[in-house]
Amino acid sequence: MRGCLLAIFLSALFLYYFCLLTDTFFLSPRVTPMEMKPRNKIQPCLSKPAFASLLRYHQFHPFLCAANFKNTASFYGSDKFDLPYGIRASATHFRLALWKLPNCDLFDEFDNVPCKKCVVVGNGGILKNKTLGEKIDSYDVIIRMNNGPVLGHEEEVGRRTTFRLFYPESVFSDPNHSDPNTTVILTAFKPLDLKWLLELLTVSWQNRSNPNGFWKEPALNLIYKPYQIRILDPYITRMAAYELLHFPKAFPKNEKPKHPTTGIIAITLAFHICHEVHLAGFKYNFSDLKSPLHYYGNATMSLMSENEYHNVTAEQLFLKDIIEKNFVTDLTQE
Ligand SMILES: *[C@@H]1O[C@H](CO)[C@@H](O)[C@H](O)[C@H]1NC(C)=O
Ligand SMILES: *[C@@H]1O[C@H](CO)[C@@H](O)[C@H](O)[C@H]1NC(C)=O
Ligand SMILES: *[C@@H]1O[C@H](CO)[C@@H](O)[C@H](O)[C@H]1NC(C)=O
Ligand SMILES: *[C@@H]1O[C@H](CO)[C@@H](O)[C@H](O)[C@H]1NC(C)=O
Ligand SMILES: *[C@@H]1O[C@H](CO)[C@@H](O)[C@H](O)[C@H]1NC(C)=O
Ligand SMILES: *[C@@H]1O[C@H](CO)[C@@H](O)[C@H](O)[C@H]1NC(C)=O
Ligand SMILES: *[C@@H]1O[C@H](CO)[C@@H](O)[C@H](O)[C@H]1NC(C)=O
Numbered sequence: 001m002r003g004c005l006l007a008i009f010l011s012a013l014f015l016y017y018f019c020l021l022t023d024t025f026f027l028s029p030r031v032t033p034m035e036m037k038p039r040n041k042i043q044p045c046l047s048k049p050a051f052a053s054l055l056r057y058h059q060f061h062p063f064l065c066a067a068n069f070k071n072t073a074s075f076y077g078s079d080k081f082d083l084p085y086g087i088r089a090s091a092t093h094f095r096l097a098l099w100k101l102p103n104c105d106l107f108d109e110f111d112n113v114p115c116k117k118c119v120v121v122g123n124g125g126i127l128k129n130k131t132l133g134e135k136i137d138s139y140d141v142i143i144r145m146n147n148g149p150v151l152g153h154e155e156e157v158g159r160r161t162t163f164r165l166f167y168p169e170s171v172f173s174d175p176n177h178s179d180p181n182t183t184v185i186l187t188a189f190k191p192l193d194l195k196w197l198l199e200l201l202t203v204s205w206q207n208r209s210n211p212n213g214f215w216k217e218p219a220l221n222l223i224y225k226p227y228q229i230r231i232l233d234p235y236i237t238r239m240a241a242y243e244l245l246h247f248p249k250a251f252p253k254n255e256k257p258k259h260p261t262t263g264i265i266a267i268t269l270a271f272h273i274c275h276e277v278h279l280a281g282f283k284y285n286f287s288d289l290k291s292p293l294h295y296y297g298n299a300t301m302s303l304m305s306e307n308e309y310h311n312v313t314a315e316q317l318f319l320k321d322i323i324e325k326n327f328v329t330d331l332t333q334e
Pocket of ligand 7: 311
């Protein structure tokens with residue numbers, strides 16, 4: 001009897017891993033947790049992208065959905081990590097915030113482009129005085145980040161935004177920047193980020209608590225409607241940190257743990273939903289501390305050189321590597 005149970009257990013285990021292994025590059029007809037909840041499916045793209053070797057899963061549904069995020073998290077191992085790379089210890093925060101979001105779809109219901117060409121637009125000063133706007137607007141999917149404006153910079157960076165990644169300290173609060181065609185993606189780094197979203201979605205303006213525990217004052221209002229907001233699956237950020245940037249799992253006590261910048265998280269997202277990925281605005285000139293840091297505003301490179309939360313060296317090496325291997329095309333390569 002015991003042997004029989006063991007055999008059943010072992011074959012179940014085998015099947016589980018077999019399924020994990022086979023469910024990599026092509027959408028299989030089998031229903032996986034990620035396909036259960038979004039109302040529409042990702043259009044299957046059957047040819048392999050250039051960067052396929054970097055990934056475990058391609059055509060991954062990158063947004064958490066209220067109804068199944070716990071299953072998804074355990075399927076992809078996100079229940080074994082705390083924020084920022086998993087949901088452990090914060091499942092309640094995730095659940096409360098997710099229940100406020102009416103939509104967790106990736107693309108809209110009219111989407112029918114199977115192999116998407118995407119551009120990830122970094123906020124780098126290298127975009128200044130360039131006229132890449134029209135080119136950028138021609139992609140199927142345009143991914144931007146934080147408060148990199150389109151308004152007033154259309155010639156340099158274009159007008160369209162499909163996705164914009166943000167966190168509470170980096171999101172626009174001026175309604176001039178709202179765009180009904182953009183889906184904004186919260187990258188949660190701490191439980192407070194989810195509480196912040198929940199509060200902005202539920203509590204009336206006057207009753208909001210004074211925000212504490214943010215590294216910079218977060219936005220106090222949301223210019224986006226709930227249907228536009230998604231929460232990024234921490235799997236994407238974990239993938240960026242451990243698999244792409246090769247960050248260690250633990251840092252010395254006297255050092256701040258390093259996390260990927262939004263730019264690298266955006267590229268990782270693109271790898272999981274796109275077939276071809278192009279970059280713009282990802283180059284920094286460290287030898288000229290007076291050169292502009294962003295294509296907007298007046299910040300200079302001197303602000304970037306010291307950063308205890310990110311490892312800029314590791315990121316630049318990663319970018320160089322994926323450009324040299326032709327995994328991506330850099331539109332701002334000199
Ligand atoms: C961009 O152009 C302006 C005006 O032509 C010039 O003053 C500025 O130095 C240029 N910036 C860069 C980074 O080339
Ligand atoms: C936003 O729009 C208003 C009204 O059009 C204008 O007065 C204001 O300067 C704009 N703000 C920014 C930051 O562009
Ligand atoms: C949003 O998309 C629709 C359909 O493509 C387009 O007609 C409209 O101009 C866009 N709105 C903005 C503000 O970009
Ligand atoms: C907000 O505060 C006011 C007075 O301080 C109170 O009457 C009202 O019930 C509160 N609303 C919510 C949604 O908590
Ligand atoms: C970086 O800045 C230095 C000093 O201004 C300049 O000589 C160099 O050409 C710049 N490099 C790039 C890649 O723009
Ligand atoms: C940047 O500098 C210019 C000229 O030096 C100034 O007019 C502008 O207001 C500054 N912009 C910001 C965002 O500080
Ligand atoms: C940053 O990454 C580089 C390259 O992976 C590594 O050599 C360096 O030790 C890292 N620095 C920190 C402070 O983690």
